[in-house]
Amino acid sequence: MFDIIFYIFGAITLIGAGITAFAKNIVYAAFALLFTFFGIAGLYVMANADFLAVTQLLVYVGGILILLIFGVMLTSKIGAADIRINTGTRWVPGVLALGMFAILCAAFFGSSATHIEKTADGKSKTVSSWASHDTKPWSSTPQWSKDATTEILKKKYGSPDEVKTNEGSSGTASEIGKLFLTDFLLPFEVISVLILVSLLGATMIARRDPTPEENAIAESVS
Amino acid sequence: MTVGLNHFLVIGAVLFVLGIYAMLSRRNVIAVLMGVELILNSANINFIAFSRYGGVNINGQMAAIFVIVIAAGEAAVALAIVLNIYKNFKSVNPSEVDSLRD
Numbered sequence: 001m002f003d004i005i006f007y008i009f010g011a012i013t014l015i016g017a018g019i020t021a022f023a024k025n026i027v028y029a030a031f032a033l034l035f036t037f038f039g040i041a042g043l044y045v046m047a048n049a050d051f052l053a054v055t056q057l058l059v060y061v062g063g064i065l066i067l068l069i070f071g072v073m074l075t076s077k078i079g080a081a082d083i084r085i086n087t088g089t090r091w092v093p094g095v096l097a098l099g100m101f102a103i104l105c106a107a108f109f110g111s112s113a114t115h116i117e118k119t120a121d122g123k124s125k126t127v128s129s130w131a132s133h134d135t136k137p138w139s140s141t142p143q144w145s146k147d148a149t150t151e152i153l154k155k156k157y158g159s160p161d162e163v164k165t166n167e168g169s170s171g172t173a174s175e176i177g178k179l180f181l182t183d184f185l186l187p188f189e190v191i192s193v194l195i196l197v198s199l200l201g202a203t204m205i206a207r208r209d210p211t212p213e214e215n216a217i218a219e220s221v222s
Numbered sequence: 223m224t225v226g227l228n229h230f231l232v233i234g235a236v237l238f239v240l241g242i243y244a245m246l247s248r249r250n251v252i253a254v255l256m257g258v259e260l261i262l263n264s265a266n267i268n269f270i271a272f273s274r275y276g277g278v279n280i281n282g283q284m285a286a287i288f289v290i291v292i293a294a295g296e297a298a299v300a301l302a303i304v305l306n307i308y309k310n311f312k313s314v315n316p317s318e319v320d321s322l323r324d
Contacts, residue, residue, distance in 0.1 A: 006225045013237065014233065017236070018240060021257070037263070040263050043230065046225075047273070049273065049274070052287065055290055056290065059290050060263075064259060071252045075252065075305065075314045090247055092246065093242070094243065100242060104239075108232065108235070194291075194295060195295050198299050201299055202301070205299065205306055206301075
């Protein structure tokens, strides 16, 4: 069941991204990007990142995509021929992209994904660097869902099997909120200053120059 | 075949490659920005995948949140620049914006 839903979301994501990359009409590309963002939000849910999935929907679908569509509408004459994207040479980007994909796949599946690890008794064994952490979906919950009280109870009473928790049901929002105000406090403040500056900068850049009449009005008021 | 880390990584890689292709082949600045968004999303998928399967735990999700915030700021500033380019050049083709070349 997990696999089927994963493949559905993955197909939505990849088909949307393909249309975004290849569509002749930029409005079609923008709407395909909507499906890509929805599919990615679904993939986040599959990977137990519920807060991030909601953030993805709010920020990307509700903000960035609307901005992009505004850009499309403001910079092209509706109904004219130049709303179509004149795609230029396809050879160089295609070859570059395929080569990069081959390199990435070689990194994922090839022998470079494994490294030699010295064990304690001196023997060297080949360890797949990612597969050793691989867990089956839903079979074990990620570590952050076991909160601190569970750890304390485990230390106190020993056997972890008898400690009942409602694992996986609490979500990640509270954990992320705590981390924002403890470990990630400095990046949080820095990024809030960054977003404020980018907001001011965007309004400054996009502001149109006042006409001479408006200048005269402004001077007469002040 | 059970869905694991590699499935997420492959989806991220395909998104990244499509974003690179869109960035390089498009003749419209806004389509290039869509390619940039695809690339940022592929990076986010990798963060989330390693946060779930790779033992990074919730720190990967924190990094993904920062990426989303920076993407929002980037989109706002880039759209403002694109509107200014359109105002000055009457075109959004990146090949035609070459005043610095002369």
